[in-house]
Amino acid sequence: MISIKGLSKVFKTKHQEVKAVDDVSINIDKGEIFGVIGYSGAGKSTFIRLINRLEEPTNGDVTINQTNITSLNIGKLRKERQKIGMIFQHFNLLWSRTVFENIAFPLEIAGVSKSERKEKVSELIELVGLKGRENSYPSQLSGGQKQRVGIARALANDPDVLLCDEATSALDPETTDDILDLLVSINKKLNLTIIMITHEMHVIQKICHRVAVMDQGKVVEQGDVLDVFVKPQSKTAKRFVQQLSPLEHNQEGLHRFVTNDSNSEVVKLHFIGNDAKRALISDVLRKYVVDINILQGSISPTQEGAYGTLYVEISGDQKVITETINYIQSSGVEVEVIQDVD
Structure with a gap:
């Protein structure tokens, strides 16, 4: 054209x-x-x-x-x-x-x-x-x-x-x-x-x-x-x-919401397209014995589909946390473990 x-x-x-x-x-x-x-x-x-x-x-x-x-x-x-x-x-x-x-x-x-x-x-x-x-x-x-x-x-x-x-x-x-x-x-x-x-x-x-x-x-x-x-x-x-979408690129202030549990991981979940509409957290809690603390997040629509970011703290047995993260990744959601939120 x-x-x-x-x-x-x-x-x-x-x-x-x-x-x-x-x-x-x-x-x-x-x-x-x-x-x-x-x-x-x-x-x-x-x-x-x-x-x-x-x-x-x-x-x-x-x-x-x-x-x-x-x-x-x-x-x-x-x-x-x-x-x-x-x-x-x-x-x-x-x-x-x-x-x-x-x-x-x-x-x-x-x-x-x-x-x-x-x-x-x-x-x-x-x-x-x-x-x-x-x-x-x-x-x-x-x-x-x-x-x-x-x-x-x-x-x-x-x-x-x-x-x-x-x-x-x-x-x-x-x-x-x-x-x-x-x-x-x-x-x-x-x-x-x-x-x-x-x-x-x-x-x-x-x-x-x-x-x-x-x-x-x-x-x-x-x-x-x-x-x-x-x-x-x-x-x-x-x-x-x-x-x-400043939350997606600004991790400052997360420490205020973290429980500081030694048996926990703070992760960033990135949703794209139809994944942004899924009840992923509910799905995870049904499958695994973990606690999930939602820290902050945002979701935005575009003509080509929605995208969003969610920061969560996953607490529980370390082996189960690892299995949970692997499951989330296998669902098509990008996962990034946040090493330092202080």
Whole structure:
């Protein structure tokens, strides 16, 4: 669907060159929600603007549906851009136009007849949940409603790809979740390929299938969201995951809950996918004569399944503890014995 190869962007100033995007290569499947995450200055917003050539690449190729976007002349590029919708952090609405008129604007530019525009805009207003607000102006809307207008406008020309540049950064957490739910719904209904640019790991966790992590213009890690969450490889990815689920990477304070029994082991259990839904502790207590003290834990859902971490203290006969740990491991749950919790 989307093939990005060796994409680079160099900004030249009087005194230096800044490589905002540095040799990025990514493949994105049709119908996928693909996330790109990074801290400020990582190059992610420049990257997404290179995809539809709002920024001209210095090197590299972007191919969408077998059309090389980077090689098109201006006339052909304008036509291809109609197949690439885009929504922005600060909405970019026309403040002198109503909701209806904002959504209709790209259809006007495309030369769609008035009757067809009316029918299409009405469908989109229904799709994004703005029925009854057709004649409102942006100043009369909440942030979430403004972004819904932006989404409807981006969908006006029936694009194959939707680019989202920090689309939820200006919204409160509850509204962010509403907009993310809407994007998931649109993705499923229209089989629309969505690229999400964000600095919020919650956004990646909630709706993305795969993710690329950017740092200083480079992609330092990419893969399935669940894989990156469970076993982050790069320093940047580890920082993001730790912010979202600090318990998984912070063992400080465990000693406050440990019984200090000499016949006990503190272990970290890591659940992935369907294992996160199992009543494992109950199962273990039925099979083995041990006591289990739950110290702390967390569980998080993703589009590809849940993952979670649980710290427990297992007390009893040492041989039985070993058998218990072996049983847990044989059940598909990762087990790490914590040697020092002081």
